[in-house]
Amino acid sequence: MILETAVFSVRPGGADLFRATFAKARRFIETSKGFHRLELRQGIEVPDSFVLVVWWETLEDHTITFKQSDNFIQWRALIGHLFAAPPVVHHYSETV
């Protein structure tokens, strides 16, 4: 199982709308092949940022299967306009 971390920056004052929109959009991630679980959390030092941590079965479940799916198109259509900057995404391998 691998880990994805995605840091989202939202516009000043946009955090509440982001949270509400994420609640509707998360199912497009959660129903994707290889999804295990996720946590979305708001920044403490930077309240206009959120981290999304997703545990995927494999790297390709995120980077290929999800990214090339209709689920991804619907996820981005719902929430993408709330990003103040491109998400900063990294992947990490099995636990040490």
Place this chain on the structure above:
Amino acid sequence: MILETAVFSVRPGGADLFRATFAKARRFIETSKGFHRLELRQGIEVPDSFVLVVWWETLEDHTITFKQSDNFIQWRALIGHLFAAPPVVHHYSETV
């Protein structure tokens, strides 16, 4: 429960030593008040980076209790010389 993310950069070729040293040093985090659990994972895009994700009961359990403890001194004494740059640390609030 809050989340800490710490991204560590190690010197080129230093990843194996970092993993081995972390195995010895992790107990100084794991025995600290308010610690719940942690995951250390190596970067896929950037193999000379690691993310340490720690679930703490409160922000202060990390930023005050741990950071001002003898455990922190011992953690840093064991592993700090392996960092190629200062760790990049953020905290995130309760799950959305």
